[in-house]
Amino acid sequence: MSQLVRRVTQMVTYSIVPTLVAIAAALLATAAIVWISGAPVGGFLEAMLSVPGQRDLVIIVNQASMIALSAFAAAICFRMNIFNIGVEGQYIIGACAGAFFAGSGIVPGPLNILATLVVAMLAGMAWAMIAAVLNVTRGVSEVISAIMLNYVALTLAGYLVKTYGSKSGYTFTTGTIPPSSQPLGFGIFSGAPDVWALSILAVIVAVGYSFLLGWTRFGFDLRTAGESRTAALANGINPKKMVLITMAISGAIAGLVWMPSFFGSTHTFGIPEYFQRGLGFTGLAVALLGRNTSLGIFFGATLFAFLSTQSNRLQSVGVGRDVVEITQGVVVLMVVIAFEISRRVKARREQESVARELGATSEGVRA
Amino acid sequence: MQVELRGIAKRFPGVIANHDVDLTIRAGAVHALIGENGAGKSTLMKILYGVQGADDGTIVVDGRERHFSSPTDAIEAGIGMVFQHFMLADNLTVLENIVLGAEKMHGIGEKARGRVREISAEFGFDIDPDVRVAELGVAARQRVEILKVLYRGARLIILDEPTAVLVPQEVEVLFANLRELVASGCSVLFISHKLDEVLQIADDITVMRRGTTVGTADPATATRQQLAELMVGAELPSPELSADTVTDTPVLSLRSISLVDDTGRTLLADLDLTIHRGEIVGIAGVEGNGQTELVEVIMGMRRATEGSIVLAEEDITRLSVRKVRERGVGFIPEDRHRHGVVLDFSLWENRILGHQTTAPAVRGPLLSPGGARRDAERIIDAYDVRTPSVHTTARALSGGNQQKFIVGREMSGDPILLLASHPTRGVDVGAQAAIWDHIRRARQEGLGVLLISADLDELIGLSDRLEVILRGHFTAQLDPREVTAQELGTAMTGGAA
Ligand SMILES: Nc1ncnc2c1ncn2[C@@H]1O[C@H](COP(=O)(O)OP(=O)(O)OP(=O)(O)O)[C@@H](O)[C@H]1O
Ligand SMILES: [Mg+2]
Numbered sequence: 001m002s003q004l005v006r007r008v009t010q011m012v013t014y015s016i017v018p019t020l021v022a023i024a025a026a027l028l029a030t031a032a033i034v035w036i037s038g039a040p041v042g043g044f045l046e047a048m049l050s051v052p053g054q055r056d057l058v059i060i061v062n063q064a065s066m067i068a069l070s071a072f073a074a075a076i077c078f079r080m081n082i083f084n085i086g087v088e089g090q091y092i093i094g095a096c097a098g099a100f101f102a103g104s105g106i107v108p109g110p111l112n113i114l115a116t117l118v119v120a121m122l123a124g125m126a127w128a129m130i131a132a133v134l135n136v137t138r139g140v141s142e143v144i145s146a147i148m149l150n151y152v153a154l155t156l157a158g159y160l161v162k163t164y165g166s167k168s169g170y171t172f173t174t175g176t177i178p179p180s181s182q183p184l185g186f187g188i189f190s191g192a193p194d195v196w197a198l199s200i201l202a203v204i205v206a207v208g209y210s211f212l213l214g215w216t217r218f219g220f221d222l223r224t225a226g227e228s229r230t231a232a233l234a235n236g237i238n239p240k241k242m243v244l245i246t247m248a249i250s251g252a253i254a255g256l257v258w259m260p261s262f263f264g265s266t267h268t269f270g271i272p273e274y275f276q277r278g279l280g281f282t283g284l285a286v287a288l289l290g291r292n293t294s295l296g297i298f299f300g301a302t303l304f305a306f307l308s309t310q311s312n313r314l315q316s317v318g319v320g321r322d323v324v325e326i327t328q329g330v331v332v333l334m335v336v337i338a339f340e341i342s343r344r345v346k347a348r349r350e351q352e353s354v355a356r357e358l359g360a361t362s363e364g365v366r367a
Numbered sequence: 368m369q370v371e372l373r374g375i376a377k378r379f380p381g382v383i384a385n386h387d388v389d390l391t392i393r394a395g396a397v398h399a400l401i402g403e404n405g406a407g408k409s410t411l412m413k414i415l416y417g418v419q420g421a422d423d424g425t426i427v428v429d430g431r432e433r434h435f436s437s438p439t440d441a442i443e444a445g446i447g448m449v450f451q452h453f454m455l456a457d458n459l460t461v462l463e464n465i466v467l468g469a470e471k472m473h474g475i476g477e478k479a480r481g482r483v484r485e486i487s488a489e490f491g492f493d494i495d496p497d498v499r500v501a502e503l504g505v506a507a508r509q510r511v512e513i514l515k516v517l518y519r520g521a522r523l524i525i526l527d528e529p530t531a532v533l534v535p536q537e538v539e540v541l542f543a544n545l546r547e548l549v550a551s552g553c554s555v556l557f558i559s560h561k562l563d564e565v566l567q568i569a570d571d572i573t574v575m576r577r578g579t580t581v582g583t584a585d586p587a588t589a590t591r592q593q594l595a596e597l598m599v600g601a602e603l604p605s606p607e608l609s610a611d612t613v614t615d616t617p618v619l620s621l622r623s624i625s626l627v628d629d630t631g632r633t634l635l636a637d638l639d640l641t642i643h644r645g646e647i648v649g650i651a652g653v654e655g656n657g658q659t660e661l662v663e664v665i666m667g668m669r670r671a672t673e674g675s676i677v678l679a680e681e682d683i684t685r686l687s688v689r690k691v692r693e694r695g696v697g698f699i700p701e702d703r704h705r706h707g708v709v710l711d712f713s714l715w716e717n718r719i720l721g722h723q724t725t726a727p728a729v730r731g732p733l734l735s736p737g738g739a740r741r742d743a744e745r746i747i748d749a750y751d752v753r754t755p756s757v758h759t760t761a762r763a764l765s766g767g768n769q770q771k772f773i774v775g776r777e778m779s780g781d782p783i784l785l786l787a788s789h790p791t792r793g794v795d796v797g798a799q800a801a802i803w804d805h806i807r808r809a810r811q812e813g814l815g816v817l818l819i820s821a822d823l824d825e826l827i828g829l830s831d832r833l834e835v836i837l838r839g840h841f842t843a844q845l846d847p848r849e850v851t852a853q854e855l856g857t858a859m860t861g862g863a864a
Contacts, residue, residue: 217723217732224720227709233668234698234706235721236689347380 043317065199070283086146088280089153094255097123099269103175124255173270196264381755402575404767447516649830
C-alpha cells in the first residue's frame with residue numbers, strides 16, 4: 001500500500017508537476033507574443049482558460065481520438081528509432097481508399113464498417129511500405145522519401161476523387177456511406193452532438209500498443225532494434241525486417257486516423273471540404289509530448305485538442321486563432337525541458353537519500 | 368606535474384561509487400590503480416577528467432585547487448584521458464581525428480601535421496598522420512588516442528584498462544611508449560586488472576576497494592599474490608584444466624569455411640575445425656586476423672562465402688542468428704557495448720536479450736518478466752555481479768560487472784557450444800577465477816567451447832587444443848600443455864613455432 005502511495009507521489013512530483021509547469025509556461029509565452037503584437041492579453045488568457053461547454057467537450061474528445069491515433073502511428077516508429085514523418089500521407093491514402101470502399105457499399109450493413117477499416121489500414125500500410133522498402137533496399141532516408149510521398153498522397157487522392165468521385169458543390173467527393181453502415185455515436189450530453197463511435201479506436205490502439213511493446217517478444221525485439229542496431233543483429237533480430245514490420249504497423253494505424261470523423265460525421269471524402277488535413281504532423285508532436293507512452297499520448301492529444309477548440313473563441317476577442325499553434329509548439333519544447341530537469345532533480349534526490357541511509361557505514365557497493 | 372585527489376566522494380542511486388578517496392600522482396611517474404570490479408576506479412578517473420562531478424573532495428594540480436566541470440577544463444589543466452572504448456571517427460584520417468575540436472592549437476594544415484609528426488617521433492609512436500583510422504589495428508588506434516591528448520598539451524595521461532585489448536607484444540610497445548612519456552616529465556595514471564603488468568610498469572600502486580583507497584604497494588617489493596590479496600582478499604587463480612573431458616562426439620565442425628568481403632579481400636581462408644563435446648579449443652592470434660569474422664560466420668551474423676558449418680549433426684550454414692542460438696549456442700561477444708548488452712535496458716531486460724525465444728525469459732510469444740527477473744537474480748548471485756538490483760540499467764554497472772553478467776547469461780540454459788571472445792576481459796582476478804570455474808564445470812558436462820582471447824595465460828591454461836590464426840588462415844596447431852607464452856606469441860606474429 002505504501003508502495004502505491006510512493007509511486008503516486010513520485011508520478012505527481014516527477015511527471016504531473018513538470019507537465020503543468022510546462023503548459024503554464026507555454027501559455028505565458030504565447031501571452032507575451034500576443035502582448036507584443038498589441039492584441040488584448042487579458043482576452044486571450046480568458047478565452048483560453050474558460051471552461052469548455054458541452055458541445056466543445058464533445059469536439060475535444062472527437063479531435064483527441066484522431067490526434068491520438070496519429071500519435072500512436074508516430075510513436076511506434078520512434079520506439080524503433082525511425083522518424084515516420086509520412087503519417088500525414090499514409091492517413092490521406094487510408095482515408096481516400098476507405099471512403100471509396102465504404103461509399104461503394106460492396107459490403108452491406110454494419111459489416112461495411114469493419115471491412116472499410118481493414119481497407120483503410122491496408123492502404124495506409126501500403127503507402128508506408130514504399131518509404132520502408134526504399135529505406136531497406138536502397139538506403140534512402142525514410143524522412144526524405146516520406147516527405148515527398150506526403151505531397152504525392154495529397155495529389156493522388158485529389159486526382160482519384162476528381163476522376164472517380166462525383167461533384168458536390170465546388171468539390172468532388174466519394175460516394176456517401178449507405179445509412180445502414182453509419183454507426184450510432186455515444187450520446188453523452190442530451191443537448192450536444194454525439195461522441196463519434198469510432199473514437200473508441202484510439203482506446204483499442206492504445207491498449208494494443210502498450211501490450212505489444214511492453215509484453216510481447218516482438219515488442220522487445222522492436223525496442224532492442226530501436227536502442228541498438230548492432231545489439232539487435234548479434235542477438236537474433238534482423239533490423240531491416242524490423243524496419244519493414246514497424247513501418248507496416250505504423251502505416252496501418254495511420255490508415256485509421258480519419259476513420260472516426262468519416263463514420264461519425266463526414267460520411268464522404270473530398271479535399272479540402274470533406275477532410276481534415278494536418279493530423280499527421282500533430283501526431284508527431286503529440287508523440288514527442290507524450291514520450292511515446294499510451295497515457296502520455298492521451299494526455300497530449302487531449303491538450304492539443306483542447307487548445308485548438310478553445311482557440312475558436314479567440315476571434316471574438318480580437319486575437320488570431322493561429323496563435324495557439326505557438327502554444328502547442330512551445331508546450332512540446334517545454335515538456336522536453338521540464339522532464340530533463342525533473343530527471344536530474346530525481347537523480348540528485350536519490351543520491352542524497354543514499355548518502356543519508358549509508359552515511360555512517362562505508363559499505364559502498366552492495367547498497 | 369603533480370596531481371592530488373583529496374577526500375573524493377561520488378554517489379549514484381543505490382551505490383556509493385567513491386568515498387574518502389586520497390591519491391597522489393607524482394610528476395614523472397607511472398601510477399597504477401587497481402581494485403576489484405566495481406571498486407570505483409573508472410568513476411574516479413572520470414571525476415579527475417571532468418566527465419562527472421564529485422559530490423565531495425578536492426583536486427589539487429601543482430599545489431593549486433582546481434574544479435573541473437567538463438573535460439575541456441581538465442585538458443586546460445593538462446589532464447587527458449583515453450577511454451577504454453576508443454572515440455575515433457573511422458572515416459577520418461589520423462590527423463583529422465587529432466585536430467578535430469582542437470583547431471585553435473595549430474590549425475588544421477601543415478603546422479598541425481608537423482606537430483603530430485613531432486610528437487609521434489618524440490615518443491616512438493610510429494604513426495602516419497595521413498592514414499585513415501579505419502585501416503589501423505587496435506594498438507595503433509590506442510596510440511592515436513594518446514597522441515590526441517598529448518597534442519592538446521596533456522601532462523597527465525589517464526588510461527582506463529589500456530592493455531585489455533592488446534596482445535603481449537603490443538603491451539611491450541605501449542609500455543615502451545609510456546616510459547618515454549614519463550622520462551619527458553609527463554605522468555601516467557592507468558588501470559589494469561593484470562597484476563604482472565602492473566608490477567612491471569608502475570612506479571606507484573594504489574589499491575581501491577569498495578569505493579575507497581585502501582592502501583598502496585611498492586612495485587619493487589610487492590608480489591602478485593600480495594596485490595591480489597589487497598584487492599579482493601583472495602588467492603590468485605590459475606587457469607589450469609582439471610581432468611581431460613574431451614569426447615569424440617563433434618559439436619561443431621567447420622568445413623572449408625571461406626569469407627571474402629565486398630572488396631574482394633579474403634578474411635577467412637579455407638578453415639577446417641572440429642570442436643568435440645567437452646573440449647575447449649583456443650584460437651590464438653593478434654587481433655584483426657579473422658577471429659571476429661570467424662565467430663560472426665558461425666553465429667550467422669555473416670554468411671560464409673564458401674564451406675559449411677555443422678552443429679551437432681545439423682547443417683547450420685544458412686541459419687539465422689536466432690535459429691543458431693535456439694540450437695544451444697552461447698555467445699560472449701568481444702565488444703560488450705555494441706553487441707552484448709543494450710545499455711539503457713535494465714538487467715532483467717538484458718537477461719532476455721539473445722534469448723528471446725527460450726524459457727525462462729519468455730512464454731510463447733509473450734515476455735515473462737517474472738521469469739527473467741528471477742533468472743537475472745540467479746546470475747547476479749552466481750557470478751557475483753555487483754549491482755543494487757535487477758532494475759538497474761546495464762549502463763550503471765562497472766565494465767567488469769557488465770562482463771560478468773553477460774557471461775552468466777550466455778552460460779544459462781545449458782548451451783552445447785559457447786563462442787567466447789575474451790570472456791574475462793575487464794574482470795578482476797577473483798572474478799576471472801570464478802568465470803574459469805564456471806566454464807570448466809560446463810565443459811565437464813559436455814560443453815564445447817571456442818575460446819578467443821588476447822590473454823595468453825588464459826588461452827594456454829584453459830584450452831585443450833590451440834589453433835593459431837594469421838591473416839584468416841589456421842597456420843599452426845599447438846599443444847597447450849607444452850607450448851610457452853613466448854612460443855605462442857611468436858607463432859601468432861608469423862614466426863616459426
Ligand atoms: N552512471 C552510473 N550510474 C549508477 N551507478 C554507476 C554509474 N557509473 C558507475 N556506477 C556504479 O559505481 C560503482 C563503481 O563503478 P566503476 O565503473 O567506477 O568501477 P570500476 O572500478 O571501474 O570497475 P571495473 O573494474 O569493473 O571497470 C559500481 O558499483 C557501478 O555500478
Ligand atoms: Mg572500469
